[in-house]
Amino acid sequence: MLTEYGRVLIFILVGAGIGAISMVFAWLLRPHRPYPSKNAIYECGESPLGDTRIRFNIRFYVIALVFLIFDVEVVFLFPWAVVYSALGWFAFFEMLVFLAILLVGYAYVWKRGDLEWDKPAPNIPRYERGIGVRETPLTEEELVA
Amino acid sequence: MGLLNQRFENGNVLLTSVDDVLAWGRLSSLWAMQFGLACCAIEMMATGASHYDLDRFGTFFRSSPRQADVMIVAGTVTLKMASRIKTLYDQMAEPRYVLSMGSCANCGGPYWEHGYHVLKGVDRVIPVDVYVPGCPPRPEALMEGLLKLKEKIRKERLILKQTA
Amino acid sequence: MIAQELYDLLKTTFSDGILEAKLDGVIDPWVSVAPDRILDVARFLRDDERTQFDLLTLLSGVDMTKGTLAAVYHLYSMKRNHKIVLKTFVPETHPHVQSVASIWRTADWQEREAFDMYGMIFDGHPDLRRILMPDDWDGHPLRKDYQVPEFYNGMKVPY
Numbered sequence: 001m002l003t004e005y006g007r008v009l010i011f012i013l014v015g016a017g018i019g020a021i022s023m024v025f026a027w028l029l030r031p032h033r034p035y036p037s038k039n040a041i042y043e044c045g046e047s048p049l050g051d052t053r054i055r056f057n058i059r060f061y062v063i064a065l066v067f068l069i070f071d072v073e074v075v076f077l078f079p080w081a082v083v084y085s086a087l088g089w090f091a092f093f094e095m096l097v098f099l100a101i102l103l104v105g106y107a108y109v110w111k112r113g114d115l116e117w118d119k120p121a122p123n124i125p126r127y128e129r130g131i132g133v134r135e136t137p138l139t140e141e142e143l144v145a
Numbered sequence: 146m147g148l149l150n151q152r153f154e155n156g157n158v159l160l161t162s163v164d165d166v167l168a169w170g171r172l173s174s175l176w177a178m179q180f181g182l183a184c185c186a187i188e189m190m191a192t193g194a195s196h197y198d199l200d201r202f203g204t205f206f207r208s209s210p211r212q213a214d215v216m217i218v219a220g221t222v223t224l225k226m227a228s229r230i231k232t233l234y235d236q237m238a239e240p241r242y243v244l245s246m247g248s249c250a251n252c253g254g255p256y257w258e259h260g261y262h263v264l265k266g267v268d269r270v271i272p273v274d275v276y277v278p279g280c281p282p283r284p285e286a287l288m289e290g291l292l293k294l295k296e297k298i299r300k301e302r303l304i305l306k307q308t309a
Numbered sequence: 310m311i312a313q314e315l316y317d318l319l320k321t322t323f324s325d326g327i328l329e330a331k332l333d334g335v336i337d338p339w340v341s342v343a344p345d346r347i348l349d350v351a352r353f354l355r356d357d358e359r360t361q362f363d364l365l366t367l368l369s370g371v372d373m374t375k376g377t378l379a380a381v382y383h384l385y386s387m388k389r390n391h392k393i394v395l396k397t398f399v400p401e402t403h404p405h406v407q408s409v410a411s412i413w414r415t416a417d418w419q420e421r422e423a424f425d426m427y428g429m430i431f432d433g434h435p436d437l438r439r440i441l442m443p444d445d446w447d448g449h450p451l452r453k454d455y456q457v458p459e460f461y462n463g464m465k466v467p468y
Contacts, residue, residue, distance in 0.1 A: 029167065029303060030239075032147040037235035042211060045229025224461050225443040257468045261450050261457045262442060265468045 062114050073102050153305050160304055167303045171214070171240065172295040178213030178237070179206035180230075182220025185247035188281040189219045197284035202291060210237040215294065217287075218273075221249035221256065222264045234271040242298070244290055245273045248280040255280070310359065312338035315393050318359065323350055337383075339394035347382075347397050348407040348433070354384060354393075355412055362386045362393070365413035370423035372453045376401045378427055382409070399429065408434040426451035 002010070041048040080087075080095055109115060153160055177199075181189050193199045193206060207213045210233045222230060234243065245267050248254035253265030267273060274297060277290035301307065310318070312332045319327050319340060326346030332338040342350050354362040367383040382395040397406055408431035410417045420431045421440040428449040431437060439446065445462075448455055458466055 028147070028149045030147055031150045033239060035235075037232065038238075040232070040236065042209060042236055045232045224464060224466065227464055228462065253468055261455070261466065264464055265466075269464055 059117065063117075066109055066114060069105070070102070073099075149304055151302070151304070151306050156305050164302050164304050165299075168299050168301055171301075171303075172298040174203040175214045175242075175291070175295070175298075176207050176212060177204050178210050178216045178233075179208060180216055180218050180220075180233075182218070182222065182226065183247075183249065185219035185250070185281040188284060189217060189246065189287065192284035192287045197288065199288070199291070202288070202295075204291065210234070213237055214240070215242040215244055215291075216271075217244045217246055218250045218267045218271075219246040219281075221254065222267045222270075223262050224264050225262070227264045227267075227270050230267065231270045240298075240301070242274045242294055243267075243271055244275045244277065244294055246277045246279075246287060246290065247282060248278060251276045251278060310389065310391050312393060315360065315391070316340055319350065319354075322353060326350055337394045339381075339396050341396045341398065344380075344397045344399050344406045346407075347380075347395070348409060348412070350395065351382070351409045351412045359389075360386065360391075361388045363388065363413075365409070365415050365419075366392075368409075368416050368419035368423065370427035370429050370451070372427060372451065373398065374453055378404050378429055380406050380423060380429060401428075404429045405432055406430070407432055408437075410434050425449065428452070 043049075076098070077095070080091065084091065156164075179189070181187075191197060193204075199205065204215075210216070214237075216234060216237060218230065234241070245251050249256065249263070250267045253260060253263055256263040257265055264270065275290050275294045277286055279286050282290070316327075316330050316332060316338075323342075323346060326343050326349065328341040328343055330338070330340045332340075354360050362384040364385045364387055365382060366385050367381070369381050371379040371381060373379050378399050378401055380397045380399070383392065384395065385392045399406055404427070406429055408416070408420055410420060410431070411433065417435065418440060420429075420434055421437060423429045424431065424434075424437055425439045425441050426449055438444065442450065443461075447458065460466065
């Protein structure tokens with residue numbers, strides 16, 4: 001009697017309702033005694049200093065963007081996969097063309113190195129490893145040779 | 146806003162049963178704030194490890210005071226650390242308890258006489274519920290301390306007004 | 310090089326800086342250095358080919374009573390496998406010693422500890438402040454005439 005969407009709606013309402021009811025009960029029962037020292041920002045017992053706005057690496061943005069693109073691709077794959085048996089060969093080759101276009105993008109991102117998290121810098125040893133440590137570091141000529 | 150918290154004076158069988166259930170819920174999952182300062186921390190770790198498991202009591206260690214129910218002060222409390230302990234105790238959410246583990250946290254321990262840098266007992270800065278003596282206390286002693294704390298919580302009232 | 314040879318080498322190089330020595334004790338033969346020459350002596354001991362003391366294993370303060378403080382330097386050479394102990398004696402009223410933090414980096418925190426516990430001031434130290442006691446503590450605890458304060462920030466200190 002209920003449509004497919006109706007079932008999903010019931011699901012959502014019950015899930016949200018259970019969470020809401022438990023939170024309301026907790027709100028009624030728990031003690032609420034705030035004072036300034038309790039509401040202070042937590043910094044392992046010290047007084048908080050410094051700004052909360054920090055700069056973080058741009059790699060996060062790049063990874064999120066690449067993920068979003070390929071996630072949308074998968075979203076397009078799902079309905080096609082569901083009705084695939086009813087479609088003919090034309091749908092198959094059309095999806096292959098779609099995947100091929102996105103494969104070109106994937107190859108570009110891979111080649112560019114955006115899939116690597118770390119871009120390692122070469123580590124040139126300045127000191128010779130041995131039983132004793134060198135008094136003076138190796139000069140440029142000795143390093144290259 | 147805690148509308149039902151400590152509200153009712155006369156108990157009836159329904160309210161006391163609800164209070165019992167709530168007290169049982171609170172004592173069965175006491176999340177400990179790990180506050181290992183010195184040697185007692187090793188014993189606390191041993192108690193939490195697999196031989197003397199604390200997880201079977203529902204206790205495991207949280208790093209933040211915001212997520213903890215009980216603060217186990219394990220180790221020597223120096224004067225430099227005491228102000229931080231006060232801040233962290235303030236930042237714990239109620240209902241909160243303190244278990245003082247070991248001789249140094251109870252009364253200053255071996256440093257009571259000549260320790261110029263030691264706070265002689267953590268109860269000089271925060272209120273303590275259970276003291277566990279020992280230097281360091283054996284894991285079984287710490288477990289008994291936690292069980293005593295659970296007995297104390299069992300007598301607490303959340304909905305009914307707390308009587309002495 | 311044994312202690313007697315090191316002492317002779319130091320005496321010939323720094324005739325006025327080296328004050329006395331006790332080389333025949335049970336442990337740790339030591340050489341006493343004037344407090345304003347300790348930096349030159351330390352640099353010489355680290356850089357010279359015959360000594361090569363590249364590790365400062367310990368720098369500590371001593372309260373000798375009678376109004377004298379001492380700084381003790383235990384040096385060890387990893388290449389030559391010999392050790393020596395240097396001592397400087399300073400009066401308690403003017404406890405200034407040259408800092409060797411520029412020669413051995415490990416002296417940085419050890420000098421901070423000597424300052425915190427004894428009040429010895431190391432001239433030329435990059436960041437001389439308390440390391441063990443809280444920053445607003447009064448007094449230097451390991452001196453022999455130290456009195457434990459009654460209260461610190463509202464907390465009772467003695468038992």
